[in-house]
Amino acid sequence: MIFCQNLTFSYSPQKKFKFPTIRCQDGEALLILGQSGRGKTTLLHLLALLLRPESGEIILNERPVLSLNSNEIASLRANQIGIIYQRPHFVSALSVLDNVLMPNYLAGRKQDKHKAAYLADQLGFGDHLDKKTHQLSQGEQQRVSIARALMNDPTVILADEPTSSLDDDNCERVINLLQEQSARIGASLVVVTHDQRLKDEFSNQVLL
Numbered sequence: 001m002i003f004c005q006n007l008t009f010s011y012s013p014q015k016k017f018k019f020p021t022i023r024c025q026d027g028e029a030l031l032i033l034g035q036s037g038r039g040k041t042t043l044l045h046l047l048a049l050l051l052r053p054e055s056g057e058i059i060l061n062e063r064p065v066l067s068l069n070s071n072e073i074a075s076l077r078a079n080q081i082g083i084i085y086q087r088p089h090f091v092s093a094l095s096v097l098d099n100v101l102m103p104n105y106l107a108g109r110k111q112d113k114h115k116a117a118y119l120a121d122q123l124g125f126g127d128h129l130d131k132k133t134h135q136l137s138q139g140e141q142q143r144v145s146i147a148r149a150l151m152n153d154p155t156v157i158l159a160d161e162p163t164s165s166l167d168d169d170n171c172e173r174v175i176n177l178l179q180e181q182s183a184r185i186g187a188s189l190v191v192v193t194h195d196q197r198l199k200d201e202f203s204n205q206v207l208l
């Protein structure tokens with residue numbers, strides 16, 4: 001589960017944010033909708049512990065996390081949080097498969113090639129595993145980053161505009177897969193987006 005309340009953050013005295021209470025239980029999905037510039041990525045990075053709020057509280061799996069030290073936060077992020085960034089960050093020298101396997105490596109786990117291949121098939125890029133990521137289209141790269149986020153069976157999945165480069169068919173496929181996978185592993189799924197196509201796909205929604 002993920003819960004936060006009274007979160008505030010500022011990039012500068014002119015750019016301050018106060019975010020609404022967010023609550024997403026295990027196996028549930030939450031959509032956070034907002035226009036460009038409303039702070040969706042900022043909120044997601046706060047929840048992913050990539051940014052530190054000025055005030056407020058974040059609880060992951062019943063545990064207050066803002067008092068953890070940097071090693072504890074790194075371990076939590078590697079093992080329990082799957083992040084799908086707005087723009088995927090890949091290691092360009094590695095194959096698509098090795099990029100998908102990267103979270104196993106970073107968390108000190110055995111590399112699970114079967115799972116990587118399964119997720120790649122489900123997400124429709126199973127034929128591209130031996131390529132380099134720059135040889136894939138933007139939509140394919142986005143799907144690779146989704147597979148990568150699911151590799152360690154995270155308890156919290158945070159997705160930043162996961163459907164922005166996708167056509168309608170792939171949009172539906174990706175959202176279904178994210179919801180199925182998070183429900184299957186009992187994870188909390190939080191999606192931030194301005195993609196209005198997702199409005200009817202989530203029963204729990206927050207507007208920024």
Ligand SMILES: Nc1ncnc2c1ncn2[C@@H]1O[C@H](COP(=O)(O)OP(=O)(O)OP(=O)(O)O)[C@@H](O)[C@H]1O
Binds near residue numbers: 036037038043194
């Ligand atoms: N590192 C930064 N330093 C200063 N201002 C920033 C920084 N990152 C974001 N901002 C500003 O904070 C505001 C919110 O940015 P954020 O990326 O969180 O919005 P968003 O809702 O995700 O937008 P979009 O839908 O366009 O991605 C924007 O006005 C942006 O210019």
